[in-house]
Amino acid sequence: MGCLPVPLSFLLGFGIGYVVNGTQGALWGAGAGLLVGIAGMGWLVHLMRGRR
Numbered sequence: 001m002g003c004l005p006v007p008l009s010f011l012l013g014f015g016i017g018y019v020v021n022g023t024q025g026a027l028w029g030a031g032a033g034l035l036v037g038i039a040g041m042g043w044l045v046h047l048m049r050g051r052r
Contacts, residue, residue, distance in 0.1 A: 005040030009033040 010033040017029020 003041050005044065006034065006037035009037035009040060 010030055013029040013031070013033020013036065014026050015029070017025035017027070017032075019025075020029070
């Protein structure tokens, strides 16, 4: 459950990058999507664990 943002943002970044700048943009978009997904995963895990 916590890792769901990673593949979603990866694919979304890939798609947006491809539309904007073709193959080169797809590479950069996938990388940016991966970073956003990892940050989102950390945020969701933090929220699920709650404050202690």
